[in-house]
Amino acid sequence: MIILEDIHKVYLRKNVETTALKGVSLQVDKGDIFGVIGYSGAGKSTLVRLVNYLERPTSGKVIVDGQLLADRSAHELRQIKKDIGMIFQHFNLLESKTIYQNVAMPLILSKKGKKETKERVTELLAFVGLSDKANSYPNELSGGQKQRVGIARALASKPKILLCDEATSALDPQTTQSILDLLKKVNNEYGITIMLITHEMSVIQKVCNKVAVMEEGEIIEQGSVLDVFGHPKHATSKNFVQTVVRTEIPENIKRKLAVREVTTLTKLEMVGDHATEPVLQSLINKFHLDVSVVFTNMTEIQDTTLAIWYLQIEGKESDKRAAWQFLEEQNVRYEEVTV
Numbered sequence: 001m002i003i004l005e006d007i008h009k010v011y012l013r014k015n016v017e018t019t020a021l022k023g024v025s026l027q028v029d030k031g032d033i034f035g036v037i038g039y040s041g042a043g044k045s046t047l048v049r050l051v052n053y054l055e056r057p058t059s060g061k062v063i064v065d066g067q068l069l070a071d072r073s074a075h076e077l078r079q080i081k082k083d084i085g086m087i088f089q090h091f092n093l094l095e096s097k098t099i100y101q102n103v104a105m106p107l108i109l110s111k112k113g114k115k116e117t118k119e120r121v122t123e124l125l126a127f128v129g130l131s132d133k134a135n136s137y138p139n140e141l142s143g144g145q146k147q148r149v150g151i152a153r154a155l156a157s158k159p160k161i162l163l164c165d166e167a168t169s170a171l172d173p174q175t176t177q178s179i180l181d182l183l184k185k186v187n188n189e190y191g192i193t194i195m196l197i198t199h200e201m202s203v204i205q206k207v208c209n210k211v212a213v214m215e216e217g218e219i220i221e222q223g224s225v226l227d228v229f230g231h232p233k234h235a236t237s238k239n240f241v242q243t244v245v246r247t248e249i250p251e252n253i254k255r256k257l258a259v260r261e262v263t264t265l266t267k268l269e270m271v272g273d274h275a276t277e278p279v280l281q282s283l284i285n286k287f288h289l290d291v292s293v294v295f296t297n298m299t300e301i302q303d304t305t306l307a308i309w310y311l312q313i314e315g316k317e318s319d320k321r322a323a324w325q326f327l328e329e330q331n332v333r334y335e336e337v338t339v
């Protein structure tokens with residue numbers, strides 16, 4: 001649905017060059033809720049703005065719905081942009097217009113008839129739960145309600161893609177949750193592919209199926225949310241993941257292990273049904289291993305359970321080898337870690 005290929009972006013302002021993106025490649029598939037996370041200045045906004053050509057790449061390809069944007073005429077680009085809605089951190093509503101008029105704006109601009117506009121706006125206001133606010137003005141609404149209007153407006157011209165630029169950063173946690181639920185509904189009920197950028201890992205955890213982690217203009221890690229959360233490789237990804245899931249052993253436990261001169265542990269990562277299966281019991285009963293649980297953490301990521309176990313395992317080498325074989329057959333990811 002969205003392909004970015006080796007994108008470089010250099011801004012030139014007052015003879016000063018700023019390199020915002022350095023060879024970024026990614027693919028967002030139809031139906032994804034794809035999250036891009038990074039600290040301030042990592043290049044997230046630049047990246048998302050390339051998709052609807054609010055920014056043009058200095059080099060590299062932007063392909064949306066099979067079309068290479070650089071090859072398209074201004075007229076064709078306008079058509080493609082109609083398939084892409086966008087919502088913003090500060091909502092960007094027209095303060096002097098009613099909620100109805102705000103949502104209707106894209107339809108009025110594309111010269112849709114009154115009847116069609118009314119039907120679409122009525123449907124969208126009901127979809128976002130604001131039917132009773134049609135005649136209110138933005139300053140009469142809460143932040144969460146304003147973002148709902150932003151979403152309704154972005155959906156007005158029936159886009160295939162919705163871009164979300166820090167859409168929940170100005171909202172409290174409870175309102176954030178309700179907006180994320182609404183984005184899931186947009187994805188499920190309208191089949192709209194969503195690309196969102198955020199600096200909060202909890203947002204990624206709650207709605208995304210895929211994630212890319214950015215740092216200094218580069219994607220340092222990307223993959224399914226379950227993979228990246230269970231197995232972050234890069235230090236920055238680990239820091240982000242640690243804000244919502246404890247995948248590392250806490251320092252106080254490490255100190256106790258040092259006193260007991262324990263230097264190696266086995267880390268198991270179990271996803272979905274595995275997380276609740278009695279794998280440990282099998283290790284003990286089937287392979288006669290002595291298993292002590294040093295640290296464990298279970299987290300719900302969307303509707304899937306991710307379980308991380310750190311175990312101290314004693315036993316015969318041959319039994320251990322058989323146990324590792326068993327874990328592989330069970331698709332349980334395991335590794336020896338030094339503490």
Ligand SMILES: Nc1ncnc2c1ncn2[C@@H]1O[C@H](COP(=O)(O)OP(=O)(O)OP(=O)(O)O)[C@@H](O)[C@H]1O
Nearest residue numbers: 011013018020038039040041042043044045046047
């Ligand atoms: N229009 C611009 N002109 C010049 N430099 C820019 C422009 N937009 C962004 N930059 C620079 O490009 C780099 C990446 O900025 P960008 O806004 O894409 O990052 P970000 O990850 O979205 O950060 P934030 O979360 O703070 O918005 C920064 O160094 C920024 O100063």
